[in-house]
Amino acid sequence: MKKVGLYIPHLSNGGAERVVSRLSYILQDYYEVYIILNEDSIKYDVFCEVINLKMPAQPSVIKKVFLPICRARKLKNIKQKYQLECMISFLTSANIVNALSDTRNTSTILSVRNFSELEKNKSKISKMKNFLMKFLYKKADYVVPVSLALENSLIENYNIPPNKIKTIYNPYDIEEISKLAKADIENVEHANFLKSGKVFVTVGRLTYQKGYWHLIKAFSMLPTDCDAKLLIIGIGEDHPKIEQLIKKLNIEEKVLFTGYQKNPFSYVSRCYAYVLASLFEGFPNAMVEAMACKCPVVAADCKSGPREILFRDVDLKRKISDKECADFGIIVPALSLKESWDAKLLNNTNEEYLAGAMIMLLENENLRNELSEKAYKRVKLFNYEVCRNNYIKVIEK
Numbered sequence: 082m083k084k085v086g087l088y089i090p091h092l093s094n095g096g097a098e099r100v101v102s103r104l105s106y107i108l109q110d111y112y113e114v115y116i117i118l119n120e121d122s123i124k125y126d127v128f129c130e131v132i133n134l135k136m137p138a139q140p141s142v143i144k145k146v147f148l149p150i151c152r153a154r155k156l157k158n159i160k161q162k163y164q165l166e167c168m169i170s171f172l173t174s175a176n177i178v179n180a181l182s183d184t185r186n187t188s189t190i191l192s193v194r195n196f197s198e199l200e201k202n203k204s205k206i207s208k209m210k211n212f213l214m215k216f217l218y219k220k221a222d223y224v225v226p227v228s229l230a231l232e233n234s235l236i237e238n239y240n241i242p243p244n245k246i247k248t249i250y251n252p253y254d255i256e257e258i259s260k261l262a263k264a265d266i267e268n269v270e271h272a273n274f275l276k277s278g279k280v281f282v283t284v285g286r287l288t289y290q291k292g293y294w295h296l297i298k299a300f301s302m303l304p305t306d307c308d309a310k311l312l313i314i315g316i317g318e319d320h321p322k323i324e325q326l327i328k329k330l331n332i333e334e335k336v337l338f339t340g341y342q343k344n345p346f347s348y349v350s351r352c353y354a355y356v357l358a359s360l361f362e363g364f365p366n367a368m369v370e371a372m373a374c375k376c377p378v379v380a381a382d383c384k385s386g387p388r389e390i391l392f393r394d395v396d397l398k399r400k401i402s403d404k405e406c407a408d409f410g411i412i413v414p415a416l417s418l419k420e421s422w423d424a425k426l427l428n429n430t431n432e433e434y435l436a437g438a439m440i441m442l443l444e445n446e447n448l449r450n451e452l453s454e455k456a457y458k459r460v461k462l463f464n465y466e467v468c469r470n471n472y473i474k475v476i477e478k
Contacts, residue, residue, distance in 0.1 A: 230385030287317030
């Protein structure tokens with residue numbers, strides 16, 4: 082049985098971390114799987130042996146520069162000690178270390194999950210990472226993006242040969258999500274809020290990438306008598322900014338933060354619709370999981386994922402210039418990357434499209450129910466079997 086490593090910095094909260102947990106499960110009957118971490122931080126289930134490099138992130142700039150080299154040495158030793166025939170890494174920092182620790186007997190596979198060039202952080206460390214990506218990624222045996230749009234970006238911006246790239250969508254256990262969606266909500270305040278009106282929901286880290294200022298402003302544009310509410314599930318550094326904007330727009334009574342929820346599906350399944358206001362994604366896990374909860378979706382046409390999920394036959398070149406009903410949800414034009422927490426600036430056209438899409442669902446219950454059923458049928462294509470078969474093809478190559 083082949084030995085396969087899954088390398089990621091940690092297994093705390095996050096979409097990539099959740100995917101590694103799922104891969105350890107769906108690959109265990111086919112390979113001897115090991116998860117390798119930089120630090121002992123695990124919040125997801127694992128189904129294989131875990132190896133801790135004991136090399137967590139460092140605050141010092143000098144240590145940050147040399148840390149990838151030190152990690153690469155340790156990872157190379159792990160590859161040789163456990164005789165790993167394949168190492169799949171996840172997230173930029175892990176991909177760089179995996180590529181640096183290249184050995185003759187272990188194939189190097191890099192899972193690319195986001196558009197690094199769109200990140201807000203433009204520090205010297207980030208620029209150095211981007212330089213290393215352009216140099217190292219094309220040397221890998223295989224690169225696995227999570228969307229077709231991301232695949233195109235890797236070919237155009239990082240000069241990776243197309244024959245070294247294989248897009249693999251994230252895996253989802255639809256039956257398990259459906260089961261968890263039926264669980265009771267123990268928090269009385271949260272349960273009462275969900276019964277108080279037509280609740281729009283979003284799930285994700287409260288950070289720049291998720292475009293929360295767009296979402297809050299768009300929500301504030303909804304008619305005051307429409308009985309709409311907004312539920313925000315997640316934690317993050319932008320929480321104070323989001324709260325302040327909500328207060329300035331006088332919508333405090335209509336918005337509720339739940340913080341991190343181990344089972345967000347029980348919340349999402351009770352909501353009226355899911356809203357994605359992200360500036361960029363690799364493949365939006367929370368949106369797909371909302372569809373598995375039969376929650377209809379309104380999504381900005383960000384790079385990347387929403388378009389590939391919501392259309393049956395995706396055309397990556399066509400411009401989305403207005404709100405429109407796709408095959409499996411409602412899509413609106415991409416939102417501005419420019420950060421703006423000014424409550425007085427409410428004339429952003431794309432925020433109006435986002436608000437208009439929410440109003441479409443509020444005014445048309447039949448459309449909402451139709452998209453709910455279509456969403457659930459769509460996500461069955463993103464199941465464990467399809468993902469496992471695609472990874473096996475890459476590993477065996």
